[in-house]
Amino acid sequence: MSNYHIKHLEEYYQVYRKSVREPENFWAEVAEEHFMWRKKWDKVLQWDFKKPEIKWFDGAQLNITENCIDRHLVTKGDKTAIIFEPNSPDEAARHITYSDLHERVCKMANVLKSKGIKKGDRVCIYLPMIPELAVSLLACARIGAIHSVVFAGFSSKALASRINDSECKMVITSDGSYRGAKTIDLKGIVDNGLESCATVESVLVVNRIDAEINMKTGRDEWLQPLLDEASVHCAPEIMEAEDPLFILYTSGSTGKPKGMVHTTGGYMVYSAYTFKNVFQYHDGDVYWCTADIGWITGHSYIVYGPLANGATTVMFEGVPHYPDFGRFWEIVEKHKVNQFYTAPTAIRALGKQNIEFVEKHDLSSLKVLGSVGEPINEEAWHWYNDNVGKHKSPIVDTWWQTETGGVMITPLPYVTPTKPTYATLPFPGIQPALLDESGEEIKGNQVDGRLCIKFPWPSIARTIWGDHQRYKDTYFSAFENMYFTGDGALRDEVGYYRITGRVDDVIIVSGHNLGTAPIEDAINEHPAVAESAIVGFPHDVKGNALYGYVTLKETGESRNQDNLRKEINQVITDRVGAIAKLDKIQFTNGLPKTRSGKIMRRILRKIASKDISNLGDTSTLLNPECVQEIMDGVL
Ligand code: WTA
Numbered sequence: 001m002s003n004y005h006i007k008h009l010e011e012y013y014q015v016y017r018k019s020v021r022e023p024e025n026f027w028a029e030v031a032e033e034h035f036m037w038r039k040k041w042d043k044v045l046q047w048d049f050k051k052p053e054i055k056w057f058d059g060a061q062l063n064i065t066e067n068c069i070d071r072h073l074v075t076k077g078d079k080t081a082i083i084f085e086p087n088s089p090d091e092a093a094r095h096i097t098y099s100d101l102h103e104r105v106c107k108m109a110n111v112l113k114s115k116g117i118k119k120g121d122r123v124c125i126y127l128p129m130i131p132e133l134a135v136s137l138l139a140c141a142r143i144g145a146i147h148s149v150v151f152a153g154f155s156s157k158a159l160a161s162r163i164n165d166s167e168c169k170m171v172i173t174s175d176g177s178y179r180g181a182k183t184i185d186l187k188g189i190v191d192n193g194l195e196s197c198a199t200v201e202s203v204l205v206v207n208r209i210d211a212e213i214n215m216k217t218g219r220d221e222w223l224q225p226l227l228d229e230a231s232v233h234c235a236p237e238i239m240e241a242e243d244p245l246f247i248l249y250t251s252g253s254t255g256k257p258k259g260m261v262h263t264t265g266g267y268m269v270y271s272a273y274t275f276k277n278v279f280q281y282h283d284g285d286v287y288w289c290t291a292d293i294g295w296i297t298g299h300s301y302i303v304y305g306p307l308a309n310g311a312t313t314v315m316f317e318g319v320p321h322y323p324d325f326g327r328f329w330e331i332v333e334k335h336k337v338n339q340f341y342t343a344p345t346a347i348r349a350l351g352k353q354n355i356e357f358v359e360k361h362d363l364s365s366l367k368v369l370g371s372v373g374e375p376i377n378e379e380a381w382h383w384y385n386d387n388v389g390k391h392k393s394p395i396v397d398t399w400w401q402t403e404t405g406g407v408m409i410t411p412l413p414y415v416t417p418t419k420p421t422y423a424t425l426p427f428p429g430i431q432p433a434l435l436d437e438s439g440e441e442i443k444g445n446q447v448d449g450r451l452c453i454k455f456p457w458p459s460i461a462r463t464i465w466g467d468h469q470r471y472k473d474t475y476f477s478a479f480e481n482m483y484f485t486g487d488g489a490l491r492d493e494v495g496y497y498r499i500t501g502r503v504d505d506v507i508i509v510s511g512h513n514l515g516t517a518p519i520e521d522a523i524n525e526h527p528a529v530a531e532s533a534i535v536g537f538p539h540d541v542k543g544n545a546l547y548g549y550v551t552l553k554e555t556g557e558s559r560n561q562d563n564l565r566k567e568i569n570q571v572i573t574d575r576v577g578a579i580a581k582l583d584k585i586q587f588t589n590g591l592p593k594t595r596s597g598k599i600m601r602r603i604l605r606k607i608a609s610k611d612i613s614n615l616g617d618t619s620t621l622l623n624p625e626c627v628q629e630i631m632d633g634v635l
Pocket of ligand 1: 197202250295296297371373374375400401402403486487499500502511512513
């Protein structure tokens, strides 16, 4: 018998020990007892971190939508699967039952088929947080197409590069989206992007805002009339456990975004099992994760994990500050939310507002609070605990990554005693290790190092789409036989982990991972710019904000600096997206470089953070004189 639902600390330790001593038996029991397989696996796990190659449940066959929808129909057909809460509180919320969801997914799947989409084809989904987004993911999964969701805040260039990288055949989008008091012209962004995408044959358009838009004949079609015609029957495509389920792009420290590939069986088992335990979900609970489905948190913990457990999951289209800063708490009260999962940046932004926004709402339904995306600072942790949880709802500080597919280090609420700013203990099956720079594992407690994972878990990404070598170089080459996370961590005296942040050039701004390279590439395309370097600096709401050091070409030096700053941020908005705009831009005559020509970001980071008491060794610099000049001009 597997312990699918862990209820107390002793049980956690017992389950954890088993997951490490007999990982194959452990995962086989979880998979066998709680999921629906069309055919059982031949082998639970095959792995080699050197190649790297990882296979879970190889030989098994299944369809994830049968697990997320069909199998609930008999007992939960009338239960709400998704509560859709629109951008405006004036628009009524919609309850979509498991039966409704089944019908909608089957119809959508038939529409995809009628447009020639087959197993293995890539479909790009660029939609706001409306029900069609969840339905589109599931419809792809129903027929074995690989979905690639692109967050609908990315620019047309960023969208195009993701479409081209995975050669998508179709794009599903909407005429526009609501964002607080504004509307955004999504279809216009898609049209621009598609000018440079040769592989896209069709575009399906959801009518969300009744906008007048261009429809390209032969390529674009409104979705609704097609759905109206579609059959409600669609047999699930039988998939191999290791067939890709989706691609999701994440920023790297260098180069273009990485299309992380997640496969079907292992991802399903791990996202569902973590959901059940990390949120202690009980039948009848209403669960709400405020993330966007454009990120991994939304894939695993709005769609797949909750639905595989037959849960009720809230999808919110809007933003925390519209029509006012009480919106989140109003929704908690309205839908009697039991588990609430958000990001530290949202907590910090809400914590700065008048406390009345929280206090005027009845939050007594809450049982569990979650945090994800970046380290949660002590002040935000206490604000969340005091004012939202009222000291009775444990906070689960969940550490994980796009690459890991599911939560890796986390307290289990009502099971693991929490400690502010600590993600605490590894989830069953996860074997963390801290390594020093020479690659030695640091044993014992009260130590810090680079966070690695020693053993595979079912939802680890299997490769980077089209670039297996990069997958190997990024995650399996820094330390022998280990998955390297890119994060630093410390382990306290009782073995609790605290994540200290990225140790590479990825900067997390408001919970979004941003690689420095694509932003620098964008800036450098401005005709007046010779060179640039981006670093993060502490920001009290965003966690980190971006600081750009920009060296101008001689021709640019006479230009008005404020105008240049605006233009630079516009280039970034066009090429990457508004989330990557710089908070500060300092013009410099040069950037500190090593003799091999590498920019010394360490120094730039310290200056931007106004932490200049100890800049470290600058003697190896090619141009040490520029350091003083940069310090004098710091913003
Ligand atoms: C950071 C989001 C501290 C970390 C699920 C990681 C965190 C990166 C936490 C992955 C946390 C995520 N505490 N840091 N609880 N959760 N991170 O791919 O640096 O968008 O490597 O996945 O976010 O971000 P990603």
